[in-house]
Amino acid sequence: MSLAEDLAERVREGEIRLHELEDHTDADAAATARRLLVADESGADLEATGAYAFDAAVAEPNVENMVGAVQIPLGVAGPVTISGGALSGDRYLPLATTEGALIASVNRGCGVLDAAGGANARVTKTGMTRAPVFKTDGIVESEALAAWTRDNADRLREAAESTTSHGEVTDVTPYVVGNNVYLRFRYDTKDAMGMNMATIATGEACELIEAETDASLVALSGNLCTDKKPAAINAIEGRGRSVTADVTIPAEIVEDRLHTTPGAVAEINTRKNLVGSAKAGSLGFNAHVANVVAAMFLATGQDEAQVVEGANAITTAEVTDGGDLYVSVSIASLEVGTVGGGTKLPTQAEGLEILGVRGGGEPAGSNADALAEAITVGALAGELSLLAALGSRHLSSAHADLGR
Structure with missing residues (x-):
């Protein structure tokens, strides 16, 4: 035996x-x-x-009771030219998926982006959040705690940052609901996704609050963070990284490469992604941003459950004064890192290497910014391709041709 x-x-x-x-x-x-x-x-x-x-x-740090590994096919789209605040040049985009036709669609979009000179991308806001909930005796004490929080921001920052050599508290915002007070801590976590960092740091700050006020900590997370759940606060205030990618595509490229027109793409986007999503009560005003976010998350070792927040995206499309097509994708809460977590696993580390963003960046945070920009450009390519397929009425035939 x-x-x-x-x-x-x-x-x-x-x-x-x-x-x-x-x-x-x-x-x-x-x-x-x-x-x-x-x-x-x-x-x-x-x-x-x-x-x-x-x-x-x-x-061992990533899984318990391991019996083996699930292998997901990995493909690439591109290369695509990215002009970002942290990432510039031609990049292949690694996507791990079991959905046939997805990478082909993103790849088509990348080709059109390149034909138009590439896509721009910028991280517009950064900050991982954790929001503990405290119980008070009532509104008088709740408002007193909110005031204490504002008056002692420096002390809270010192307590939280004593637990980490990397994370920085950028703000603490109180929200009062009767005898409940939620304190939404926001952190700059550099190249780490930072959820664990934020949790540990916030725990230390909570000890200071309990020691110096009459409030009692009920839970270190009061769901106003908000992690791994659809939430308007993430769509509005952001979480992780808020990123936008955009491109202006000449009308002749739209017609030659996508077999539709700028006007058709813009109308579909308005009636489908904006009006249709509003009627549905959706928090995501896009066609399928989650597809690219999920595939690139799996390929690069991100927390796959945070695709929920990654789908908080708005796609816009309009015809320019010159008759060309302007398209943008803005992802409000893209939570990514290039150090820690699943990024240490061998195949996922190789996915980050394909993009040239493995490990800590110089300056700190630049690699995670670059990863966020790459994912958003991939989402832009995917949105463009799908909207065009709908405009040319080729969506079902493309899937049929690929045997899906």
């Missing part, structure tokens, strides 16, 4: 718990033992799941 088989049997007999296997062997053997156990009890064939190409120990 192999070591893995022996360990699996010991778990089955209750001698060892499933999560304790790494205490008895290395990470790869522990994963093998779990895989044997799960395969035996479920009847599943986990051969492909066990055929991963990295040391399981690398993934």
Whole structure:
């Protein structure tokens, strides 16, 4: 009997718990033992799941009870010319997806962007947030806490920043609802996505608040942050990075490459992305920005659940005075990082290397800004391609031709 088989049997007999296997062997053997156990009890064939190409120990900070890895096909779109505040030049965009025709569509959009001279992109606002909720005796005490917060901003900043050598508090905004006070801390987390950084730092600030006021901390997150849920506050105030990419495409390129007209694209965008989304009560006024955000998140090791906030995007399209097509995509809350989390995994690190943004940037924060700009340009390419496909009525035929 192999070591893995022996360990699996010991778990089955209750001698060892499933999560304790790494205490008895290395990470790869522990994963093998779990895989044997799960395969035996479920009847599943986990051969492909066990055929991963990295040391399981690398993934220990990212996953518990590891049995293997799920492999998602990775493709590239581009190259596309990006003129950003942090990223400039020609870049291939890495996208991990199981949706056929997605990369082909983004690739077509990239080609049109390039034919128009490339896309511009800028990060317009930065700040990861965490918003604890405090309980008070009522509105008088709630307003007193809000006032105390404003009067002691420097002390709160000092307490929070004592926990990190990288994060900086940029503001703390109080929101009062009866005997509830929410304090929305915003941080510049440099090249880290920064959720853990913000949480730990805010916890330290909360200890100061409880020590010096009559308020009681109810929860370190009061959902006004807002993380991994649709929220108007993120669409309005931003979270992570607020980014815009835009392009002006000559009318002849629209007609020759996209087989439609600037007017048709602009009308579809208004009636579909703006009016249709408003009627639906949507927080995202776009065609499929989440597609590119999700695919590039998976390819570069981002927190995939934060695609929820990444879909907070508005696409605009209009005909210029000269008859050309202006298109923009503004993503309000794109939460990305190039250090920490899943960015350390080998294949995801390679995805960042494709873009040239792996690790910390110089100056700090510039690599995460660059990643945000690349994702937004990819979203712009995807929006342009889909709107044009609708304008030329080629959407269904394109999927049919690709066998999807």
